[in-house]
Amino acid sequence: MEDKNIASVKPFEKERENLADNYKHINGWGIDADPENEPTYPMKTYTGDDHNRLEWERPPLQIQTVEILKSIEHPRLTAVYGTVAPPSGLSGMIRRFAFKYSESTYAHWLPLVFADRINVVEGIVDDLAHGHIPNIFAEKGWKAEWKYNRQEFVQNIAITIAVATAAIIIFSKSKKKKKKSLFSF
Amino acid sequence: MNYRGPFRVRADHNKPDPEILHPQDAIVRVTRSCICGSDLHIYHGLVPDTRVGTTFGHEFTGVVEQVGTGVQKLKVGDHVLVPFNIACGSCTFCKQELYGNCHESNPEATAVGGIFGYSHTAGGYDGGQAEYVRVPYADVGPTIIPEGMDLDDAVLLTDVVPTGYQAAEMGGIKKGDTVVVFGAGPIGIMAAKCAWLFGAARVIIIDHLEYRLEFARNYSQCEAYNFKSLGDPVVFMKKTTGGLGADVCIDAVGAEAAGDTMQTLLGRKMLMTGGSATALHWAINSVKKGGIISIVGVYGPINALVPIGNVVNKGLTIRANQASVKRLLPRMIEHVQAGRIDPKGIITHRIPLEEVSEAYHIFSAKRDNCIKPVLIPPKAEMRA
Ligand SMILES: NC(=O)c1ccc[n+]([C@@H]2O[C@H](COP(=O)([O-])OP(=O)(O)OC[C@H]3O[C@@H](n4cnc5c(N)ncnc54)[C@H](O)[C@@H]3O)[C@@H](O)[C@H]2O)c1
Ligand SMILES: [Zn+2]
Ligand SMILES: [Zn+2]
Numbered sequence: 001m002e003d004k005n006i007a008s009v010k011p012f013e014k015e016r017e018n019l020a021d022n023y024k025h026i027n028g029w030g031i032d033a034d035p036e037n038e039p040t041y042p043m044k045t046y047t048g049d050d051h052n053r054l055e056w057e058r059p060p061l062q063i064q065t066v067e068i069l070k071s072i073e074h075p076r077l078t079a080v081y082g083t084v085a086p087p088s089g090l091s092g093m094i095r096r097f098a099f100k101y102s103e104s105t106y107a108h109w110l111p112l113v114f115a116d117r118i119n120v121v122e123g124i125v126d127d128l129a130h131g132h133i134p135n136i137f138a139e140k141g142w143k144a145e146w147k148y149n150r151q152e153f154v155q156n157i158a159i160t161i162a163v164a165t166a167a168i169i170i171f172s173k174s175k176k177k178k179k180k181s182l183f184s185f
Numbered sequence: 186m187n188y189r190g191p192f193r194v195r196a197d198h199n200k201p202d203p204e205i206l207h208p209q210d211a212i213v214r215v216t217r218s219c220i221c222g223s224d225l226h227i228y229h230g231l232v233p234d235t236r237v238g239t240t241f242g243h244e245f246t247g248v249v250e251q252v253g254t255g256v257q258k259l260k261v262g263d264h265v266l267v268p269f270n271i272a273c274g275s276c277t278f279c280k281q282e283l284y285g286n287c288h289e290s291n292p293e294a295t296a297v298g299g300i301f302g303y304s305h306t307a308g309g310y311d312g313g314q315a316e317y318v319r320v321p322y323a324d325v326g327p328t329i330i331p332e333g334m335d336l337d338d339a340v341l342l343t344d345v346v347p348t349g350y351q352a353a354e355m356g357g358i359k360k361g362d363t364v365v366v367f368g369a370g371p372i373g374i375m376a377a378k379c380a381w382l383f384g385a386a387r388v389i390i391i392d393h394l395e396y397r398l399e400f401a402r403n404y405s406q407c408e409a410y411n412f413k414s415l416g417d418p419v420v421f422m423k424k425t426t427g428g429l430g431a432d433v434c435i436d437a438v439g440a441e442a443a444g445d446t447m448q449t450l451l452g453r454k455m456l457m458t459g460g461s462a463t464a465l466h467w468a469i470n471s472v473k474k475g476g477i478i479s480i481v482g483v484y485g486p487i488n489a490l491v492p493i494g495n496v497v498n499k500g501l502t503i504r505a506n507q508a509s510v511k512r513l514l515p516r517m518i519e520h521v522q523a524g525r526i527d528p529k530g531i532i533t534h535r536i537p538l539e540e541v542s543e544a545y546h547i548f549s550a551k552r553d554n555c556i557k558p559v560l561i562p563p564k565a566e567m568r569a
Contacts, residue, residue, distance in 0.1 A: 042354065043506055049277045056280070059273050059289060059322070060255060062207040069305070073295040079273060080207050080299070080321040081292045082309030085236040095234065103294055109487050112233035112306075113456055120190030123237035127189075139193035141546025148552035 069099040091119040186314045186541040188239050191230030192549075196539045200240070203311060203319035208255030211323035213247035213267065216565040217340040218313045218538070220548050220558050222370045223483050226440055227304050228545055231453070231460065231485060234293065234305040242560075243269035243301040244343045245313030246336055249327075258324045265327040266339045267320055268347075268510030271299030271308060274325035285507030290321065296486065298507065306486065314541060316562045328514055331522070338521055340559060341528035346517050348481055348508035349375025349437075353383055355479035355504040356433035360384035365422060365431040365471060367464040369397040369409065371531050371557045372481060373437035377405035378526065380435075389425070391418060391467075393443060396554045404530060412444055412467075422471035430473035438464035439482025440489075448490060459485035469495050480505035534558035 023029035038046050049056075059079040066086040070077055087095045094115035101107040127134045145153045187197035203212055221244055227235045249263045259265070272279050273289035278298075290299025291308035299321070302312015311318065320327060330339045353376050358364055364380040366373045369392035380388045388407035392398050398409035415421040423430055440460020441453060444467075452461035468478050469492055478501055496503065520526040533556045536544040541560060548558050 039502065039504070043283065043351070043504070043509065045282045047281055049280055052277060056276050059275055060208050065206075068292050068309070070292045071294050074292055078292045078299075078308075079289040080209075080271070081290070082299075082305070082311065083206060084240075084309055084311045085238045085305075091236075099293075103296055103486060106487065109233045109485075116230060116233065116235055119237045123189050126237075134189060134193075134195075136193060139189055139195045139542050141542040141544070144543035144546045144552060145550070148547065149550070 069095055071099070071103055073102050073104075089119075089122050091115040091122055094118065186240050186242070186538070188227070188235065188241060189237055192228065192546075194228065194241070194542055194545050196541050200315070202317045205251060205253045206319065207321055208253040209322050209324060210253040211249050211256055211259055211320045211327065212251040213245075213265065213313075213318050213320050213327070214250045214564065215242075215245050215247040215313050215316060215318055215562050216264070217246045217336050218242045218315075218560045218562070219244040219340055219344070220314070220544060220560065221344060222372060222439070223303070223344075224545075225549050226460075226483060226485075228549060229441070229453075231440060231456065232304045232306055233486065236305055236309075239302070239304070239309075240311040240315050241302040242312030242314030242318075243303055244340060244345070245301075245318065246330060246340045246343070247313070247318065249323075250317065252323060256323045259327055263327075264330050266330055266343050267301070267313070268326045268328070268514070269300055269344045270326065270507060270510055271301065271310065271321055272325050272511060273322050279325070282509055282512040283506075284326075284509045284511040286509075294486070300507075314538065314560055316538070316564060326511060328511075331518055334518075334521070335529055337529035337532055337559065338527075341531070341557075342514060342517055342521070343510060344508065345371045345375050345531070345557070346521070346526060346528050347510045347513040348372050349377075350379045350382075350513055350517060350520075351506070351508045352376035352435045352437055352479050352481040353379040353385075355477075355481075355506070356380070356383070356435055357477050357502075357504070358383035358385050358433055361386045362432035363387040363389070363426050364433045364435065365468070366390045366407075366435045366437055367442075367468055368392060368437035368439075368482065369394065369401045370437065373435070374401050374405050374531060374556070375526075376435050376437050376481070377401060377407045380433075381406070382520070382525065385433075389422075389431070391415075391464075394551055397551075397556065400531075400554075400556055418444075418467050419470045422467075426473075430471055430476060432473060433477050433479065434468035434472040436465045436468050436478065436480045436482040440484045442482075452489065456485075457487075459487040459489040462489040462491050465489070465491050469499075469501065472499070472501060474499045474501075476501055478503045478505075481508065531557045532559050536560055538562045 062080045066083045094111050098108050098111035224241050246266045270285045271290040272284040272287040276288040278286040287298040293305045299308035362385050364385045366377045369390050377388050377390045390401045390409045393413045401409045412418045442461045442463035445463040448461035448463045452458045538560045544558050547555050
């Protein structure tokens with residue numbers, strides 16, 4: 001599974017002591033290098049270790065028991081990972097597709113957002129399949145809305161009902177009109 | 186808790202308890218677990234690859250119940266606070282104390298390290314808004330809660346305090362500086378508080394929620410302004426800083442910023458950008474030339490709209506990261522013990538884990554003057 005191209009980048013560290021020798025052909029190599037010019041301090045305790053690339057001593061590797069979607073920018077699976085909610089169903093198919101593309105592309109992220117929405121429907125179906133009718137109002141915490149924002153809450157519900165009723169009336173009227181015009185032909 | 190879709194979470198009694206999956210894992214029985222502004226991004230469905238059925242929560246304390254065969258330091262019975270970053274301690278980034286950027290904890294993405302309960306884009310781990318949680322690399326992150334420290338203080342050391350502190354630290358604040366913090370949520374309030382520790386002469390916090398501004402005035406002892414009544418906040422900032430702009434601007438808002446219709450539409454409604462970057466936009470335009478922008482507000486992985494041309498022309502330095510909690514913990518513990526920071530002072534709501542749906546709604550909709558809610562699992566003592 002390892003991507004040889006990335007994993008086999010030659011470790012730099014071993015050559016560092018005689019680095020200057022490697023660049024004798026470049027006039028002035030390194031003369032302005034300033035170890036104090038380190039904008040990541042104090043976030044990072046810079047050691048130069050980055051130049052060893054992926055050559056650190058790895059922790060033991062977690063044994064893979066479920067499908068893990070790996071970013072194609074990773075040459076290998078990380079030593080640990082979460083195993084919850086492995087990809088499944090239609091959303092899983094879309095996620096697998098998304099992971100064919102790098103984190104640098106819309107082709108990765110937009111399908112994932114889309115899969116998330118599909119996954120919500122799958123969640124409801126799954127609830128029902130397990131004999132659980134999801135109480136969406138309770139899940140949205142509307143009990144708290146009732147407690148702390150009652151006036152607006154009631155108002156919003158009233159508005160929703162009013163709009164819905166108006167829509168139904170208009171819709172049914174226009175239907176009747178259509179029928180009439182049909183007959184007047 | 187169990188995530189069912191945007192704005193929908195519920196308490197779940199049927200989820201199986203977590204198991205040890207790696208020799209360096211521990212299972213922790215949660216005693217406190219906060220809801221964070223970051224959780225709102227996943228609760229609102231803004232972070233790609235947030236799967237239904239997962240459990241959120243990256244700020245928690247708990248008692249070690251079980252350890253894997255490779256765990257050496259941590260023992261069953263230890264009461265620990267667990268940094269929100271999952272860090273291996275041995276990759277090149279961890280070795281240089283970039284614990285928020287570990288390369289051995291998140292296969293799903295290279296740009297972000299593993300985070301508890303924060304979507305598959307951050308590693309696909311279940312989080313701590315639960316009774317039990319799996320904690321990988323148990324010898325690296327988890328830290329024994331110091332004797333005598335209140336649990337409510339300890340739980341805020343897992344994220345809010347180090348993040349607020351790092352926001353100020355990344356600002357490179359010098360004595361006498363004027364520091365502007367965008368966002369008066371828990372992170373902004375803590376960043377404003379910490380800015381004083383670095384010698385700021387003036388600290389200004391900006392938000393549009395009056396109750397939070399009032400809270401910040403007291404807690405962070407700073408100036409606080411409502412951007413809704415400022416007209417153009419950038420012009421206001423120039424005026425109030427003697428015409429040049431602030432020395433340091435901190436973005437403690439992130440992807441869900443209000444205040445600009447187009448940003449809100451593209452970033453929060455249509456999900457076509459990595460979030461609404463209004464606060465960052467204001468920060469870039471409010472800081473002086475050669476000034477420093479510190480970003481801790483979280484954005485999505487897609488492009489966000491910021492005036493990058495001004496960054497170039499003004500010669501700005503942008504410093505940003507997920508907080509490196511483990512790196513900062515020793516200093517944070519000193520500050521708490523010396524009384525310089527009072528973490529639990531920002532907790533406004535203590536809510537049983539069973540009422541997680543209501544807790545999320547209260548924090549998300551900013552009801553009941555909520556600053557920071559903490560969830561308490563049924564088996565955890567109210568005070569310990
Ligand atoms: N980098 C890290 O390590 C890290 C850690 C924790 C949290 N965070 C991030 O920090 C941010 C803040 O977290 P929080 O818990 O305080 O969240 P919060 O949602 O409680 O607070 C955000 C505040 O910003 C205000 N706001 C909205 N638009 C604004 C604007 N244009 N200008 C100024 N203020 C505005 C909101 O009214 C709110 O009070 C979030 O994006 C969160 O994800 C980052
Ligand atoms: Zn957090
Ligand atoms: Zn690491």
